[in-house]
Amino acid sequence: MNKSVYLSLMNSGQKGTIQAIDGGERAHARLLDIGFYEGETITIIENSFNGPIIVRLGSASNKIALGMGLAQKIMVLPA
């Protein structure tokens, strides 16, 4: 059984399912609007562990660049 981890700690190429989103109301609302919600699948395209992380939600063709601060608020269950 895998344990969920912070998105900020996942490696490039890893996939998973979003488990929980913390963070203030503002940050939370923005993440929800752009498509981060519990149950959505997420692929880490690029995480250099220094600067923003690039992810793909579901099978969308747009990728999303996410600041580290936000990536630390998202819990993901690695696949």
Next chain:
Amino acid sequence: MSRDASRETVIALVGNPNTGKTSLFNALTGSKQHVGNWPGVTVEKKEGFIQHKDRKIRLVDLPGTYGLRAKSEDEKIAKNYLLDAESDVVLCVCDSTNIERNLYLLLQLREMGKNTVLALNMADEAEKKGIKIDVDLINESFGVTAIKTVATRKQGTKELLQASLLAESQKNEDFAISYGEVIDEALSDITKIIPKTNLRSNLRYLALRLLEGDSDIEKLVDEKTLTLTAKLREKIEKLYDDDISSLVAEARYKYLSSIIQKAIRRTNTEVSWSDKLDRIFTHKKLGIPIFLLIMFLVFQLTNTLSAPLVEWIENGFAYLSEITNTALTNVGIDGVWSSLISDGIIAGVGSVLTFLPQIALLFLGISILEDTGYMARVTYLMDKIMQSMGLSGKAFIPMILGFGCNVTAVMASRTLETKEDRILSILANPFISCSARLPVYVLFTGAFFPKHQGLVLFLIYLLGIIMAIFTSWLFKKILFKGKSSPLVMELPPYRLPSFKNTWNQVAGRVQTFLTKAGTVILGASVIIWALATLPSGVEYASEASLLGRIGSLIAPLFSLAGFGTWQAAAALSFGVLAKEVVVTSLAVLFSTSEAGLPAILPMHFTSASALSFMVMSLLYMPCAATLGAIKRETGSRKWMILSMVYSLVIGLVLSVLVYQVAIRLGW
């Protein structure tokens, strides 16, 4: 506002950022609004008119938004318009290649009760990517009419107008989704007591927004409704152990995913060439060097390619000046009037028009970079640097627009969420080198650094970016110690630039420039000429003229920077009207010489003072229009004055520094 008798149909364009709303707006109305393959280009609502058969249509392009909760200024514009203004039909634009994300907004529009037509834009790209969309199922599920469009090629625009007009005349079906028994019941309780408002929305949607705690709507209802919603909210959040906004959003996504599963099929899942390109352009070590290299190449190409064109224009104006002089003498007009025309107008306006090819070519380059989607990657790259200084990478987005014009850039600061971030961005933006300053650099690099023109230009632009970032960092330290809003930004796939769009951008920029030359610059030329001529009897453009006296008054300020001449001081002073006027002033002042500016400048400047003068022109003060924009966007004169004083100090310090270092290097 009531409908006028001619029965104009109002259609509002809504959609996520970067779905091609503005391209569609341009395709439908024939306008040439700025578009780019990156989010946040439109920050204002724009209107256009269409005559379709016997119907008059007013089309309103709203800034892109992901949802209707309104956090940043530009999103507020979209939300408030939808709630307050009358639109007969809402045209929801979605990017077909990204349709799963885009339906979230459509769902909310339908919940609001908007009569909606869906434009499945970029249909060609979706097809190429093997994305199959069951249009009938989408129509049925949302109660809309969906039309496939390719805005950049004007495909589907007629069908879209027809569908919109048809939707206007048809009854708008009610639409609601279930949020689970408890929330549904709460919503129906609230709708029963909600007072009448002028908002153009379904009651159930308003009830939902109240439950989510939308302060804009809370202001419009009575105490009784507020008490009830607060009570219900508390009950629901306790029951589910989650906040209501998450519950609502998750219910929506769940509902959407059931539709998406049936209606959308992706048949092609291989790694796209776009992802491969990103491995290079967003590379952790090479990303920034590649960006710098690209910018350098853009400047180098701009100079190399424009050189012959500039020569033609220069010769053209020299010839024009000559024949005008002859013609004027022949008809017996000489002295003052002849001087006004040839020394004032032709020299002044002509000096600036000479740089038209550079401006057009630079914008060709920038427009191509924007269109491909590369600028979004630059923002990602900059976020690393800016985050490390406690700033938001998002603040870099308005800066990109600043290369065109600082006024637009200051306005684009609206995309930032907090007032603090907006003010930082507004103070930093004027340091980004706008197109109006290009003539100054081209003139001076041409005269003093002909072999390294591209390199010097590149360094000046780089200095502008560095000073903008430094400024945000400094004011963040001094004024706003809080956290900056984190970056969340979509990276669209790379796209080939469309010829038409690129052409529109460049043509638009050229048009703006020509208009400015015919108005502000022409006016400034005449004023400067007059000040150089008065009081009557003095030698033209001498130190005894009014202009000479004004210049001499200010000149000592610049002596440490190496350009303490009254001419330079006068040029900088009038440059505040519009930055091109720096060149205009010099041209008017030195026009009595036959040799032309590049030959005469070395008599007044050295390489070192030319360099420091360029640095000063870059930094010393926002132009009048930008100052106006700063005042409007911050809502106070205080920030405008701060910006003036601060940039003057920065300009002086850096130009002195550059000059002193340069002379010690023996330049």
